[in-house]
Amino acid sequence: MFFAKFYLIAGSVLIALLSWANFRGYSIWDSLTPNVSPGRYSRLGTTFHK
C-alpha cells in the first residue's frame, strides 16, 4: 500500500511537471536531439559569426 501511495504522489508530480513543460513549450523528446546546440553570435557587417 505504501508503494501504491508513493506511485500516486510521484505520478501526480510527474503530470504537474509535464504540464509545466507543455505550457513552456519544452519538448523532452525533441530536446534530446543531438543536432541542437546553444551558442553566442556577434554581428560582423551583415553576417553573423560564432
Add this chain to the structure above:
Amino acid sequence: MVGTASTTSIKQFSCPTCSGRIEVHAVGQSLSAACTHCLTIVDVSSPELTVLQKFKENTKKLDPDIKLGTKGHLQGVDWRCIGIILQTDSTECWYWVEHLLFNPNKGFRWLVENQGHWTLFKKTKYKPKKEGQTVNIYSKNYKLYGADESKVVMALGEFYWRIKVGEKAKTKDYINPPEMLSMAKTSDDVVWSIGEYVTRDQVEAAFKLKNILPLPRGVAPHQPSPHAQSIASLAKYAMILVAALMLMQFFFSMSSKDQTVYQHVFRANERTPGTEQIASTPFTIKNGISNLEVRANANVNNNWINLGMTLINTDNNNAINFDHEVSYYSGYDSDGSWSEGSPSNAKMLSSIPEGNYILTVDPSNLEKIDPPEVSISLHRNVFFMGNFWIGLIALLIPPGISLVRRHMFEVKRWEESDYSPYSES
C-alpha cells in the same frame, strides 16, 4: 495396564509395552494413542488397551517444533496439540508434519507444516461438486494442484481413528489461495478438509515460539500473493493518473495556437557575398516563452538538401544551432513502388523566449534541386505529443513491473504441480 480416570477431562493410561504414561485429552473421541516413549500405538477406545502396532526399541522418534501437549491460541480459539504425524509422499522425498489440535468445544483441527509453510485444516462434511479439474464447494472454485499418495511415517499422541504407521491414502489437493481443499481417500473413507494458509509469524505468536519454526521455502500452493493487493491499488491509481494526463494533454491542445511568426523562401542565389549563409529579415516573436517549430519545404525529388540553421536572438546574441535535412527518394522494385523521406520536414525548438530574431540558413546541395530554393516557416505555440507519450510510458512502468512480478509469483506457485497452467506441454 488399565488407565485411571482423571478428575479433569484428561484420561491417563499406562502403556502396555513400556508402562510409560499415555494421556488422552479428547476422551470419548480419540480411538488410538501412540506412546511417546516407545511409540507403541494402543487402542484407547476400550479398557483392554489393545496394542495396534509395536516398534523396535531403537526406532527414531519424531522431534517436532510444536511439542505434544503444547497449548496455543490460534484464530481466536485455544488449542492443545494432542497428536503429531510425520507423513511422506509416494516418492518418499517430501515429508511434512501434521499436528492434531483439539478444543473441547470446537473439536479437531490439523495444523500442517510443509516446507516451512503452515495450513490450518478443518474437516468438511460436504462433498464438493466436480467440474473437470476444478471443484466447487461453498460457492468457491478450487483448481487441482496435485494428486498423489500419502503414507504415515511416524505418529505421536492420540488420534480419532485407529492410526497405523505405514497406512496410505490417495490424496488430491485443490487450491484457491489462501485456501486449500484436500481429499484423502482410504479403503474405509473419503475425507475432505479445507485449509487456510497461516503465516509462520502467526503460528509462532499462537504457540509462543520464537525463532524455532523453519523458514518458508519456495512458494506454497495456496500462499496468498503479496502482489495481489498492490496490483489492485496500482491499477486504480494508474487509471486515475492516465486520465489526468489525458485531460492535461486535452487542455494543452485547446490552448495551442500554432501561430506563423515568419515565412520566407530562401534561394541559393541569395547567399550573403563571401559567405555560404542566407540571412532572413529580422522578425519578432511575442507572447512569453513557448516552442518554435521550423518547417522546411523543398522540391527534392530523389535528392536531398541539408540546412545548417542558426536562430539568433538579436536582443542578447544568444543563438541556437541546428541541422535540418530534407530528402525524398522514390522508385519501383519487385514489390511495387516505394518512397523514403518527405519533401517537407519539421523541427521543434523548445522554450524559445519572446524577442527579436534573425534566422541564418547555411544550405548544402541547394543548387542541385530544381528550383534551387527552400520555403521555411516558423510556427509558435505548436501542439506536440512527445511529453504525453513519455508521461504515459513512465506511468505504466510501475504497474507493468507489478504485473510481471505477480505473474512470476504465480509461475513459481505452480512450479511443483503436474497441473500447472504455465507448463509448456
